[in-house]
Amino acid sequence: MTTDPQLRAPLPAERRTALLAALDRDGVVRVADVSRALGVTAVTVRRDITQLEREGRLVRVHGGAVPAAAPAASAAPAPSPTSQTVGVLVPSLDYYWPGVVRGMEAEAREHGLRVVLRGSSYETPDERPALQRLAEADGVSGLILAPRTDGTRGADVARWLRDSGLPHVLVEREAALAPHREALESVVSDHALGALMAVHHLADLGHRRVGLVLSRESPTSRKIAAGWRAACAGLGLSTEEHFERLAPDRRNPEFPGAVTEVVDTAVASGTTALLVHSDPEASAVVQEAMDRGLGVPGDLSVLSYDDEVAGLFSPALTAVRPPRAAVGHAAVDLLLKRLADPERPVHRVAISPRLVVRESTGPVRPG
Incomplete structure (x- = not known):
């Protein structure tokens, strides 16, 4: 994204207000995203993050920041030796998906679950090897995943999930098993x-x-x-x-x-x-x-x-x-219910998005 040099550069207070608003909304901010969106240098954004950290408003992490009020790892319920592990595979660990994953992690903490997160790629031709490694190496009790579902890939992954015997929930994806088009459990934004x-x-x-x-x-x-x-x-x-x-x-x-x-x-x-x-x-x-x-x-x-x-x-x-975070919460909730009752009917959940009206839309200009 480029920025028009004639536009007024945001004042420091405006930058920090925008940064905190994004942090409050998404639970994380990335230096590169804020720099591009505000049309300022990455150095300027890092300085703002440093200042806000001094004020106790956030905590710096590599490449960005997270809320200061976010639950610390030590505050989460300590998993017991018998607690279950949920494997998560998503196609990206930066844009869009962090909000979904944070929703999963928050719901998992509520139930003392351990989340093992793996990233794939939109270019990955076949997620099955990654899923196999996740299932075997980490001993997961169930899977939450966002596989590619175009062409034959969706059918291949659906068969692998069926044959694995692991409870599973698709997130922001839908798929069905041939030949009768039996739906897989899923949570999606509408x-x-x-x-x-x-x-x-x-x-x-x-x-x-x-x-x-x-x-x-x-x-x-x-x-x-x-x-x-x-x-x-x-x-x-x-x-x-x-x-x-x-x-x-x-x-x-x-x-x-x-x-x-x-x-x-x-x-x-x-x-x-x-x-x-x-x-x-x-x-x-x-x-x-x-x-x-x-x-x-x-x-x-x-x-x-x-x-x-x-x-x-x-x-x-x-x-x-x-509703990124809500999708993550619902995915873990569905998986827990499946683990508790393997015979329950398949659920497909669609969660409504929100329209946020700002400055870039307005009435048609007369004439």
Whole structure:
């Protein structure tokens, strides 16, 4: 994310307030994320963290900070020799997933469980070897995992889970067993509902041309697109009034060109609002629009899907916030109930996100 040099740099008090707000919301902040979102150097962010630590407001950790009030490891219930261990495998240990994992760890502490966390990768072609190592090396009683479910991978992992005999819960993923499509236990954010809420918010502001920008590699994109289409159909917004673009991953060299194309298309088509997944993509679109002299939200309203760092950007981005911590809590709760009663019916839990209205969305400009 780049920052317009003409924008006013946030004052120290504003930076620290934004940093603490993100910490309160997500339970952790990363120097790189705050630096990028606020348009200041990493050195400046580290100084702010150091000052806030002196004031007792947070605790520094490698690469960022955690709340000072977070329960210390010594304060957690000490696992007994017979306590159970939960294995967790997620595709990332930085963006999005830390909030989910913290919810798992908090719920596990309540029950004296030990969590063994492993990270995979969105590029990992097959998670089964990692799951096998987790199950064998750590002697887990059950698994919570977010595997890739596209193509044949989902079916392969589902079969492995069935054959392992371990209780398991999918988190932010859904899968089923062939041949009868028996569902696996799962906890997900209702991303389709989140997208529907976003489009309704923009329509309430008078927008009739609402574009959708998706992350090409994200498993969340399909559900966001479904909610967007359902909202457009329910509100009578025709497909001719909208456009959809798949943005390359922000680390891809093609990313700047894709952002330029999104803004080009919005201007040419008369689109006045965009729903963008996720925060870095949304902030890049806003920056491109402002670099061209477009007002945000005056000429183009932008609503982000994720709310990881949306509130730190200027203007602060209206965003849909998935219930990350709640998903983590519910996943551990489901696994505990499965361990206690192996014959209980399969549960699939969908938790609603929240819409957080900020500065980047507003009424359609007359004329």
